Amino acid sequence: MIDRATLPEFHTALASWFAANGRRGLPWRDAPTPYAVLVSEFMLQQTTVATVIPRFKGWMARFPDIATLANATEAEVLKHWEGLGYYSRARNLHRAANAIATLHCGIIPSDPAALRSLPGIGPYTASAIAAFAFDKCVPVLDANIIRLAARLANFESPISTAQGMASIERISTALLPPTGGRAHTSALMDLGSIICHAGVPDCLSCPVKSFCKAQSPALLPVKPPRKKTTEVVEARSIAASADGVHLLQSAGPRWKGLWTLPPCTDPEEPVVTITHAITRYKVRLELHASAAEPHWTLFPLDNLPAMPSPHRKALALALQKIGIGSASDF
Numbered sequence: 115m116i117d118r119a120t121l122p123e124f125h126t127a128l129a130s131w132f133a134a135n136g137r138r139g140l141p142w143r144d145a146p147t148p149y150a151v152l153v154s155e156f157m158l159q160q161t162t163v164a165t166v167i168p169r170f171k172g173w174m175a176r177f178p179d180i181a182t183l184a185n186a187t188e189a190e191v192l193k194h195w196e197g198l199g200y201y202s203r204a205r206n207l208h209r210a211a212n213a214i215a216t217l218h219c220g221i222i223p224s225d226p227a228a229l230r231s232l233p234g235i236g237p238y239t240a241s242a243i244a245a246f247a248f249d250k251c252v253p254v255l256d257a258n259i260i261r262l263a264a265r266l267a268n269f270e271s272p273i274s275t276a277q278g279m280a281s282i283e284r285i286s287t288a289l290l291p292p293t294g295g296r297a298h299t300s301a302l303m304d305l306g307s308i309i310c311h312a313g314v315p316d317c318l319s320c321p322v323k324s325f326c327k328a329q330s331p332a333l334l335p336v337k338p339p340r341k342k343t344t345e346v347v348e349a350r351s352i353a354a355s356a357d358g359v360h361l362l363q364s365a366g367p368r369w370k371g372l373w374t375l376p377p378c379t380d381p382e383e384p385v386v387t388i389t390h391a392i393t394r395y396k397v398r399l400e401l402h403a404s405a406a407e408p409h410w411t412l413f414p415l416d417n418l419p420a421m422p423s424p425h426r427k428a429l430a431l432a433l434q435k436i437g438i439g440s441a442s443d444f
Contacts, residue, residue: 115267115288116325124325125291125298131321132301135308137163141170142246143300148222149180151247155239156207161198169198180222183208184215192371192420199423201372206234224248244295251295253286255279258306259299263289264335265310268327273335282335345396350375350425351404352385352432359429360410361419368392373419375429376410378402386431390424399424401432 116124137143140163142154153173157166176194177183183191188208195204210232214222223229224247229240244250253259260273263285272278291298309316314332317323328334352375353360361373384400391397406412413419415438418426 148247183211209233245299249296262306265328349378349381351378353406358414360406
């Protein structure tokens with residue numbers, strides 16, 4: 115690991131690189147208020163930065179603070195989460211806002227232990243909020259920092275074990291500066307994303323290469339083999355006309371509370387087919403023309419409720435194909 119005597123040099127090299135090369139245009143980084151950071155951390159779980167940015171801006175316009183979010187209905191929250199997927203995150207963020215409003219007088223706590231007591235906030239998210247919102251010097255173990263720490267220390271044991279992650283946390287803790295947790299964590303994340311990325315890193319451009327102990331960086335960190343992707347077919351019904359489309363509210367666990375295209379029990383030739391991924395599943399979503407069932411709910415096309423993104427996409431394509439609307443309308 116980096117010698118403590120040379121740690122200030124490491125911090126200087128990292129900070130200099132970050133000042134010149136760090137990612138720009140991240141609204142939660144440009145104005146790192148506790149609420150903005152809280153929202154961004156929930157959104158960024160399992161979702162790319164490019165996808166989050168426009169959704170984050172829309173969210174902040176509709177729910178600019180904890181009080182507004184806490185007072186919103188779940189239906190409103192889910193509607194404004196559309197396009198981000200993994201809707202349990204939206205429910206947990208809503209629940210966290212209510213807990214902050216009720217238990218913390220609307221003030222987001224800065225202590226990681228207090229943050230972990232909130233719905234949907236685990237060790238990583240608590241540390242990230244503490245670092246980015248409150249400038250605390252705590253280890254934040256996202257995929258980029260884990261990779262960077264493993265390579266800097268040439269850590270060759272699997273990171274999939276509790277022991278392995280504990281070692282990575284110790285390495286990351288040893289890298290912390292005495293102050294400036296926000297900039298330090300941002301710099302590590304950006305270095306891991308831009309230079310020390312997965313696969314073969316750009317070691318020649320690395321500002322801290324003289325501190326790195328990795329012998330075969332492309333092989334680090336050591337991970338278990340990827341789980342095999344399972345392909346499944348999901349048949350859904352489309353009962354639509356100029357009056358609207360019939361939907362069915364999901365009881366969960368997947369897409370709980372969202373409105374979905376109803377299941378099709380007698381599939382024939384599909385109107386449209388799209389493919390999307392859910393964790394380790396590759397889903398072939400087929401839409402079949404069907405007559406509406408009495409327990410389905412009719413919604414006008416210009417006022418659809420919160421729907422899973424694959425269902426909304428498939429619906430738009432199907433309506434375009436049967437001549438009711440265009441894909442751009444949705």
